[in-house]
Amino acid sequence: MAKLVAEANIPATLSYAGRVERTKPQPLPKRIGGYGGAQGLAEYLCAEQVTHVIDATHPFASQMSVNAINACRETGTQLCALTRPAWDSVDGDQWHRVPTIGAAAEYLQGMEDTNVMLAIGRMHLAEFACAPQHQYLLRLVDKAETLPLPKATALFSRGPFSTEDDIALMRDHNIKLLVSKNAGGRGTYSKIEAARHLGIPVVMIDRPAIPERAEVHTPKDALDWVHHTSTS
Numbered sequence: 001m002a003k004l005v006a007e008a009n010i011p012a013t014l015s016y017a018g019r020v021e022r023t024k025p026q027p028l029p030k031r032i033g034g035y036g037g038a039q040g041l042a043e044y045l046c047a048e049q050v051t052h053v054i055d056a057t058h059p060f061a062s063q064m065s066v067n068a069i070n071a072c073r074e075t076g077t078q079l080c081a082l083t084r085p086a087w088d089s090v091d092g093d094q095w096h097r098v099p100t101i102g103a104a105a106e107y108l109q110g111m112e113d114t115n116v117m118l119a120i121g122r123m124h125l126a127e128f129a130c131a132p133q134h135q136y137l138l139r140l141v142d143k144a145e146t147l148p149l150p151k152a153t154a155l156f157s158r159g160p161f162s163t164e165d166d167i168a169l170m171r172d173h174n175i176k177l178l179v180s181k182n183a184g185g186r187g188t189y190s191k192i193e194a195a196r197h198l199g200i201p202v203v204m205i206d207r208p209a210i211p212e213r214a215e216v217h218t219p220k221d222a223l224d225w226v227h228h229t230s231t232s
């Protein structure tokens with residue numbers, strides 16, 4: 001998305017929450033950190049005379065997406081979400097779908113101790129403290145000082161990952177259960193394919209609901225949307 005916008009010579013800023021230590025180099029200027037809710041974002045949009053917002057956040061970043069909807073409505077700014085369709089189970093998948101991260105933790109709470117690959121990022125690990133009996137395998141972007149789970153092994157890597165590597169990883173750690181957010185897209189799908197290959201059940205966390213907004217699935221369509229909704 002950033003490459004297309006830069007090539008089109010559209011003045012733009014990439015907005016990051018600041019969750020990872022280092023961002024990847026990108027061909028656009030960036031700003032890092034929250035705005036102070038929808039009101040703060042609305043003030044920023046006005047101050048910077050922003051005409052278009054492309055919400056390319058992760059499907060589980062629902063607070064930011066709702067803030068963008070409210071701030072754009074208040075300021076009359078055009079808004080479009082660049083999203084990835086959710087994953088659907090296919091033959092060979094053994095999914096137990098849950099509505100929230102908390103519900104996934106509750107599901108694990110009631111289980112006998114086992115080896116779990118917990119692929120949900122860093123932010124919500126503490127919710128699984130209610131199920132301390134399991135041996136957890138975590139995959140995180142940045143090194144963490146302390147982990148809120150008593151029996152956990154953390155690997156540090158940003159991905160994307162290959163199915164072959166994830167099969168080897170799950171074998172090496174004798175993984176018996178995978179917990180995943182339904183992120184959609186290819187970048188993190190390898191673990192789902194690996195679980196299917198190895199016959200490992202998956203606790204699949206459904207996406208949070210986000211109010212309706214204009215939505216596209218490819219960067220090219222998002223760029224076309226910018227052109228179609230621009231007055232000059």
Ligand SMILES: NC(=O)c1ccc[n+]([C@@H]2O[C@H](COP(=O)([O-])OP(=O)(O)OC[C@H]3O[C@@H](n4cnc5c(N)ncnc54)[C@H](OP(=O)(O)O)[C@@H]3O)[C@@H](O)[C@H]2O)c1
Pocket residue numbers: 015016017019032033034035036037038040041056057058060061062063064065067120121123181
């Ligand atoms: N949640 C995930 O599973 C996940 C996975 C991969 C990447 N990410 C990325 O990590 C970021 C944070 O995710 P989250 O789940 O913590 O978000 P969130 O719960 O929706 O947002 C919490 C707060 O973080 C700030 N924020 C979030 N995204 C921002 C952005 N792009 N630019 C500036 N401020 C932002 C906002 O603070 P203010 O209210 O102060 O503006 C927002 O209210 C998102 O941009 C998301 O795309 C999230």
